Amino acid sequence: MAIMVVWSSPNKDGLTAAAKDKIMKGILNAGYEAEEIHLNQMKMEHCKACGKGWGICRTKGQCIINDDFAAVYEKLVQADGIVFVSAVYWHDITECMKAFMDRLRRCEAAHNKYLAGRRCLLVACAGGTGLGTVECLHNMEETLKHMGMRAYDRLPVIRYNEGYMLPALEKAGETYAIRLAEGFDMQY
Incomplete structure (x- = not known):
């Protein structure tokens, strides 16, 4: 079993x-594969809203932009589980995560609908005051809902609670x- x-x-x-690192260590402790995808290290452009707002993402489920998006998308499709971990900027996910999620949402x-029903884990990390983690997690989950994905848990991490x-x-x-692995499912 592989988790991205x-x-x-x-x-x-x-x-x-x-x-x-802690999430990955836990996955490995359970005896499963974990692969990290660091979006900040990838070439990932923002959606161009092709045509009249929709490009081939609507008709073919693909994006015309030639960057790392398609390879990451394929890894998620092949994965058994997905964990999203984002720093919190302005009560929301990072711009890199936003660019990726926007394009993913359009194709999905x-x-x-390859990821529909996929169960995910969401983590938001705020190094400043900690304000915004709950909103960030909410925004991530709303994006997942558009794709038919579900959050198993939403975990806020701030300087106060990192210990x-x-x-x-x-x-x-x-x-x-x-x-x-056990097939646990939460309906909502």
Whole structure:
């Protein structure tokens, strides 16, 4: 079983990276594969809203932009589970994550539906005051809902709680992997 951990932060040594590492360690502790996808290290353009607002994403489920999007999308389609980890900017996900999720949503919701029913884990990390983590998690989940995906859990990490949340993320990654393997399902 393979789980993709998609994360976004320009800081490879910050709170978001530490959260990603703990989630991955938990998945590996459970005996499953974990692969990280660091969006900040990829070439990922913003949606161009081709044509009259829709391009071939609506008719063919593909994007015309030639960058790393298609390869990452294929990895998510092949994965058994997906974890999204984002730094919090202005009460929302990072611009890199937003660019990726916007294009993913267009291909998925309008045509493909390859990820519909996929169960995900969501993590938002705020290194400043911590304000905005709940809104960020809400925004991530709303985007997933457009694609028919579901969140198993939503985990806010801030400077105040990192001492107990980082160890909890390791357990969350382990539990997520085990529940996916067991076929655990939450309906909503």
